[in-house]
Amino acid sequence: MPPTSRPTDERRPRAQVIDLAWRGLGPGRESLSGPGGAPLTRTVKLIVLPLIVRPALRPELAADFLGPDEAGQLDSLVRESGTRLVATAQWFTLLKKTRRALGVVAGNPQDLYFQRCFELATEHGAPAAGADALARAVVEDVADAGGGRTVEALKDCLADAALRARLDAKLAVGWEGHRPATDAVEAETGAVTLALALAADALEACGGPGPAEHSPTYASMVEAEHGALFGRTLWTHTSGIWGGADPPAHLGLTARPVPARPEVGRGASTATLPAPLDRTLFERLFVVLQSSARREELPTVPELVDRETGRSCAPLGLYDESLRVTVVLGGRLAVGLDPLGTGEPAAGRTAAHRAVNSRWRREASVLRARRMTVSPRPDPDGGALDALAQDLRTPWAAYMRRLWVRLHGRDVRDAPLDDLASAWTVLDGVARSVMMDHRAKVRAALRALPTTAVEAAEPRSA
Structure with a gap:
């Protein structure tokens, strides 16, 4: 059952309105939804709010609780986007398949591709003839935009024994100094x-x-x-x-x-990350590189490593x-x-x-x-x-x-x-x-x- 909430002067949580409208769209959005049928958190954050609701242009929809008129407007916006959302889900499935075929592993696919998939759905509709080539171009473009800011580049950087020795010495000095x-x-x-x-x-x-x-x-x-x-x-x-x-x-x-x-570290896994202040340099930067939708906005890997040594x-x-x-x-x-x-x-x-x-x-x-x-x-x-x-x-x-x-x-x-x-x-x-x-x-x-x-x-x- 969809989540419900006690009304406050007939005002409803915006999240609830989105959830109910989403569930009413029918099948075809599984790759954008959680196991229970609700939109994924990243779906709401990266697609529904910025690209469909657009609170900056509709300030009346920016509040956490909405009156009946605003709730109806929001419901209509989501439902009117149903066809595009189904096409977005299809593009996302295709981009993930292409990503695996190309051996791309850096970054979270939802962060990297959700908004690009919505753009593809808006411009081209559902994937059709030529979609494979277009998907490949998008995956390669996103990968290239990282400018070498990848987990693989981080591994290569920290594999240098001389650099590791310098970083370890810098950590010792910085730790005592603070x-x-x-x-x-x-x-x-x-x-x-x-x-x-x-x-x-x-x-x-x-x-x-x-x-x-x-x-x-x-x-x-x-x-x-x-x-x-x-x-x-x-x-x-x-x-x-x-x-x-x-x-x-x-x-x-x-x-x-x-x-x-902190230690320098050699590897990381999302399943076994320790508590934040117990993480190595590698683990701290691994999370940053994995979760960044716009890696091109990050400093280069050597800069990331140098600054993280002091920050840690x-x-x-x-x-x-x-x-x-x-x-x-x-x-x-x-x-x-x-x-x-x-x-x-x-x-x-x-x-x-x-x-x-x-x-x-x-x-x-x-x-x-x-x-x-x-x-x-x-x-x-x-x-x-x-x-x-x-x-x-x-x-x-x-x-x-x-x-x-x-x-x-x-x-x-x-x-x-x-x-x-x-x-x-x-x-x-x-x-x-x-x-x-x-x-x-x-x-x-x-x-x-x-x-x-x-x-x-x-x-x-x-």
């Missing part, structure tokens, strides 16, 4: 308490009725370098900064008590202070996430917490699965649902990991967050992304269960 002196640790730990209090004020402004950009708190935090202070705190054995023993100070950014000096030794593994402050805001938000509604988080709640938690709890499409994950009955699938329950009990871990990756990508591209409104857009977007990922995992787990097992796992009313 760490705080022993007598400064206590003072900086106290400053972090102030930073977290200011972060709460900023988050109150983000979720409040006034525009977030009018809050001076964010700018003052950046000026005072509270992000760097927080990052240096993670290099100590500090605990309890969130008001209790759990969660840990680093919120899952490292799996160690304190992060260790900086507080929070980031250079830009506005991005480090956003990590502080994200941590303050993350420890207050409570999708299960189990009670008041230790860190308390701000208007931003209430907005995010309320949205998460409105996920009616997975409400039954949530009941299953917290049920005292045995897990009918041997552990998958229990693991999903743990995700809901500690949502800060997935949140902080994804937030860091997004901020790291901005840091590599020299794209700071200039004001609180911009920072909140990222913070809120990460929360939505984590929520949608969890929804997809729950649905997949439920589909894998026999009907009898699902019914058995359901809590019964007394």
Whole structure:
């Protein structure tokens, strides 16, 4: 069933309107949809919003919640694009097939080809005679646009023994140079308490009725370098900064008590990537190169390696202070996430917490699965649902990991967050992304269960 939401003065979530309109288009869009039939996150981000909805030209459709007239307009836009979307899906399937035939492996195909496929569908319709040659030209053009900014180029660069030795020495010097002196640790730990209090004020402004950009708190935090202070705190054995023993100070950014000096590294796999602050130079840049839709905008691989060597030794593994402050805001938000509604988080709640938690709890499409994950009955699938329950009990871990990756990508591209409104857009977007990922995992787990097992796992009313 498509997700539903409680109406607020007849206003509906924009995401829900898109979802329902998408499902009404019929078959043919499978390569652009998830297993449950909803549009993929990247489909919405790369195709539906920028190319169909175009909020910059239709500001009335830019809000998260839409009135009846706006919801109807959005529904019509998506449905009117149905034929083009089917053709887009067909082009995407053809481009992936061509990509495999050419041996291209760099980059995420959705990031690289989704918008190009929509352009092809708009100009040519569905693939027809000559489509194979056109697909080959597009794949080669996208590959060439990277200008050697590929994982293969990164491997070749870091295979040089002399360069690896120089990088290792540079890491050693940079790591020691950024760490705080022993007598400064206590003072900086106290400053972090102030930073977290200011972060709460900023988050109150983000979720409040006034525009977030009018809050001076964010700018003052950046000026005072509270992000760097927080990052240096993670290099100590500090605990309890969130008001209790759990969660840990680093919120899952490292799996160690304190992060260790980065290594150069020789390889990476998306399935086994460690926590962000535990990654090697290779793993950090592997993620950047794999996820970049426009690799031509990145520095060259040698430049990426050189800059990442210094960045990985900086507080929070980031250079830009506005991005480090956003990590502080994200941590303050993350420890207050409570999708299960189990009670008041230790860190308390701000208007931003209430907005995010309320949205998460409105996920009616997975409400039954949530009941299953917290049920005292045995897990009918041997552990998958229990693991999903743990995700809901500690949502800060997935949140902080994804937030860091997004901020790291901005840091590599020299794209700071200039004001609180911009920072909140990222913070809120990460929360939505984590929520949608969890929804997809729950649905997949439920589909894998026999009907009898699902019914058995359901809590019964007394």
